[in-house]
Structure formats: C-alpha cells, structure tokens
Amino acid sequence: MQYSAWRIFTQALKGNSGWKPVWRDPDPKPEYDIVIIGGGGHGLATAYYLSKVFGQHKVAVLEKGWIGSGNVGRNTTIIRSNYLLDGNQPFYEFSMKLWEGLEQDFNYNAMVSQRGVLNLFHSDAQRDAYVRRGNAMLMSGADAVLLDRARLRAMCPFLDFDNARFPIHGALWQPRAGTVRHDAVAWGYARGADQNGVDIVQNCEVTGLLVQNGRCDGVETTRGTIRAKKVAVCVAGSSSRVMAMAGLRLPIESHVLQAFVSEGLKPVIPGVITFGAGHFYVSQSNKGGLVFGGDIDGYNSYAQRGNMATVEDVCEGGMGIMPMIGRARLLRMWGGIMDMSMDGSPFIDRTPIDGLYFNGGWCYGGFKATPASGYCYAHLLARDAPHEVARAYRLDRFARGAPIDEKGVGAQPNLH
Numbered sequence: 534m535q536y537s538a539w540r541i542f543t544q545a546l547k548g549n550s551g552w553k554p555v556w557r558d559p560d561p562k563p564e565y566d567i568v569i570i571g572g573g574g575h576g577l578a579t580a581y582y583l584s585k586v587f588g589q590h591k592v593a594v595l596e597k598g599w600i601g602s603g604n605v606g607r608n609t610t611i612i613r614s615n616y617l618l619d620g621n622q623p624f625y626e627f628s629m630k631l632w633e634g635l636e637q638d639f640n641y642n643a644m645v646s647q648r649g650v651l652n653l654f655h656s657d658a659q660r661d662a663y664v665r666r667g668n669a670m671l672m673s674g675a676d677a678v679l680l681d682r683a684r685l686r687a688m689c690p691f692l693d694f695d696n697a698r699f700p701i702h703g704a705l706w707q708p709r710a711g712t713v714r715h716d717a718v719a720w721g722y723a724r725g726a727d728q729n730g731v732d733i734v735q736n737c738e739v740t741g742l743l744v745q746n747g748r749c750d751g752v753e754t755t756r757g758t759i760r761a762k763k764v765a766v767c768v769a770g771s772s773s774r775v776m777a778m779a780g781l782r783l784p785i786e787s788h789v790l791q792a793f794v795s796e797g798l799k800p801v802i803p804g805v806i807t808f809g810a811g812h813f814y815v816s817q818s819n820k821g822g823l824v825f826g827g828d829i830d831g832y833n834s835y836a837q838r839g840n841m842a843t844v845e846d847v848c849e850g851g852m853g854i855m856p857m858i859g860r861a862r863l864l865r866m867w868g869g870i871m872d873m874s875m876d877g878s879p880f881i882d883r884t885p886i887d888g889l890y891f892n893g894g895w896c897y898g899g900f901k902a903t904p905a906s907g908y909c910y911a912h913l914l915a916r917d918a919p920h921e922v923a924r925a926y927r928l929d930r931f932a933r934g935a936p937i938d939e940k941g942v943g944a945q946p947n948l949h
C-alpha cells in the first residue's frame with residue numbers, strides 16, 4: 534500500500550476502513566541466504582538496504598518480541614552528526630544525509646524534524662573544545678555554528694545563563710540535527726523490507742548459533758532451526774548474550790538508560806538542548822511533552838528499568854540549566870539496555886567465525902546511526918567488505934591499539 538495525501542483523504546471519507554496490514558506475518562522458512570537476529574532499527578534497516586540496494590531478497594529478520602520493543606522504540610529520538618573523530622564523523626554525517634531523504638525513500642511518515650541541536654558550553658576551555666568539534670564537522674560536510682551568549686539568549690531566553698555554578702557562555706549549534714519519531718522508523722523500514730520480500734518473523738527468539746568447524750550455518754530458535762549462509766547479529770543491549778552462544782566475548786557491557794516525558798506543555802524548547810557541565814538533554818515532542826534523559830545507570834543490567842538515584846541526577850541536570858522544568862509534572866519514564874563499548878564507538882564487522890557478522894556497541898547514541906548502520910551492515914554482508922565510512926568499526930581495534938575514543942573515558946562505560 535502506497536501512502537499519499539489522496540489516499541488519506543479517501544480513507545477519511547470511508548471511516549478509515551480500507552487500510553491494510555503494513556507487513557506480513559510469515560512463518561520462518563527452513564533456509565535463507567541471510568538471517569538477521571534482532572528486529573530493532575538497525576536490523577530492519579539492514580534488511581531494507583540489503584533488499585533495496587544490494588539485491589538480496591532471501592533474507593529474514595528474527596525478533597524475539599515484537600519489532601520496536603527494544604531501544605528503537607525507547608530512545609529520546611535525537612539525531613545529529615556532531616562528532617569529532619575521523620572514524621566517526623563521516624559515518625554520522627552519512628547517516629544524517631540518509632535521514633534527510635528517508636521518508637521519500639521508504640514512503641512512510643517518520644516525522645523527521647530538523648529543529649536543531651544546541652550543545653551548551655560553560656567555560657572557555659569547553660568553548661575551545663566545541664570550536665574544534667565544529668571544525669571537524671564542517672570538514673566532513675556537516676553544518677556547525679558557534680553561538681555566543683547573546684544569540685543563544687535570543688533563541689532560548691528561559692535558560693539560566695547566570696547560574697553561579699554552571700554559567701552558560703554559548704552553544705555549538707547544528708541546525709540540521711533534530712528528532713525523528715522513533716517507532717515509525719522501525720515500522721517504515723519493516724514495511725519497505727517486507728515489500729522487497731524480506732520475512733520479518735516476530736516472537737522468534739534465537740536460542741543458539743549453529744557453529745561447526747569455525748563456520749556458522751544458521752540458528753536455533755524458539756520456532757525451529759533455520760539454516761543460513763550468513764548470520765548477522767544486531768541485538769543492541771543483548772549483544773554479549775547472543776555472541777556468547779558462539780563462544781565470543783565482546784568489549785561491551787550492558788547498562789540501563791532511562792528516558793522521561795513530562796505532561797504536555799505549550800511550545801517552549803526550540804530544538805534539542807544538551808547541558809555541557811552535567812549530563813542532561815531535552816527536546817519537546819509534537820504533543821508538547823518535554824522528552825529528556827541523562828546518564829546511564831552505573832551498573833551492569835539486562836533489566837529495561839532503572840533506579841531512583843539516576844532519576845534524581847537527571848532532574849538535577851535539568852534544574853541546572855532551566856529551573857522552570859521543576860514546575861512540569863512527569864508523565865512517564867522507562868529504561869532500555871545499552872550496549873556500551875569501551876571507547877564509546879560501535880562495531881560493524883565480520884567475526885573470527887566464518888558466516889557470522891556483528892553489529893553493536895552503539896552505546897546510547899545508536900538511534901541517529903540507524904540508517905547508516907543498516908546501509909553499512911548491508912554493504913558488509915552483501916560484499917564482504919566494509920563500507921568506506923564504517924572502516925574503523927572493527928572488532929580488533931583494541932588489540933591493535935586503535936580505539937575510537939570519542940568520549941575520552943576509555944574502559945569506563947559508567948562515565949560515558
């Protein structure tokens with residue numbers, strides 16, 4: 534079913550009775566060319582680009598719950614390409630360009646909203662660091678503007694500029710950054726992949742990997758054995774658990790990250806704002822709720838819920854830059870499991886086991902990466918060679934002494 538203004542009009546006249554299910558609900562076949570484990574944003578995007586760009590149609594996505602039940606439906610929806618390091622910036626800018634054409638590409642309204650991201654700075658040293666980051670962004674073709682206090686005040690008069698502890702001196706602004714409706718991204722990719730012949734199999738948990746003589750030939754699932762020429766793991770917070778089925782250990786720890794939504798308010802936040810002296814980020818949804826978050830909970834967990842100490846820390850961050858947030862009532866909150874890598878950067882790579890591929894380590898920034906991650910993983914799976922913007926995302930980079938230490942905290946995911 535194609536969507537158009539005309540179809541919305543005619544459906545309105547028919548009481549919306551003519552819409553069809555957006556993707557099929559197939560039983561798994563005994564064999565595929567490529568099996569993707571994980572029906573999150575990255576797994577579905579991979580299937581979409583495999584079938585659309587790389588001519589692979591014997592593909593299945595196996596999801597243990599329902600698609601969108603993982604982090605793709607739990608994140609705070611921020612997209613941006615404001616990275617510093619060579620290994621990362623071109624990749625995230627590639628992703629931003631894919632976001633910009635995504636809705637036309639898969640004919641689905643994902644509410645891509647380029648309302649801008651403001652990273653506040655609070656000291657001269659931090660301003661210098663942001664100038665450097667902005668220059669790296671410009672060199673990769675991204676957009677970056679340094680705002681002084683007066684320009685920032687004109688945009689966001691409600692910020693606490695003269696907070697004694699964290700005075701706000703200005704911001705690094707990426708006007709093309711913004712937000713996207715997260716679950717619609719999963720649905721749009723699922724619909725597109727399904728139309729291209731991909732089987733999206735929900736309620737199908739992978740319980741084992743068929744590995745023999747250094748080769749992976751398929752998977753054991755709760756719906757039977759499925760053979761595959763290539764098995765592509767793409768399970769975000771469950772990465773360590775699934776890769777352990779093949780006896781592989783990863784430089785990844787799983788932590789909880791929480792998100793919060795306030796009651797609906799009149800429009801007040803112009804885009805996304807991030808606190809530079811603590812960890813807090815906020816935007817406003819189209820329904821008016823303030824959508825915000827902060828640090829991960831500082832302990833390892835596979836539970837999709839967090840604890841109160843982090844709630845307090847996040848709210849303190851909000852009060853630090855915009856005290857008016859203290860008047861808003863919290864409507865709901867939830868948690869998701871983060872696959873925190875030891876340098877803050879992801880992996881898209883083959884593994885030492887033939888036929889087994891890995892995509893993960895997205896930390897709390899993988900939503901914005903969804904289109905590029907899917908495209909580059911599809912490239913790797915179809916051509917057995919990394920895409921040029923994802924060359925640095927190798928599993929052996931720590932052994933080679935080549936981490937992409939974007940967050941600068943090394944082996945301390947609790948400090949990301």
Ligand SMILES: Cc1cc2nc3c(=O)[nH]c(=O)nc-3n(C[C@H](O)[C@H](O)[C@H](O)COP(=O)(O)OP(=O)(O)OC[C@H]3O[C@@H](n4cnc5c(N)ncnc54)[C@H](O)[C@@H]3O)c2cc1C
Binds near residue numbers: 770
């Ligand atoms: C609260 C929160 C806020 C965030 N905010 C942002 C943000 O603003 N911007 C940003 O860029 N990123 C953000 N992120 C991070 C981002 O959501 C993730 O990095 C990204 O969604 C991970 O990729 P995914 O969509 O494929 O993961 P998921 O949606 O988690 O997909 C993985 C899937 O694998 C499935 N699975 C696991 N094990 C198995 C198995 N054995 N068999 C079959 N299926 C299995 C899971 O059920 C799940 O559906 C946030 C995350 C959270 C939780």
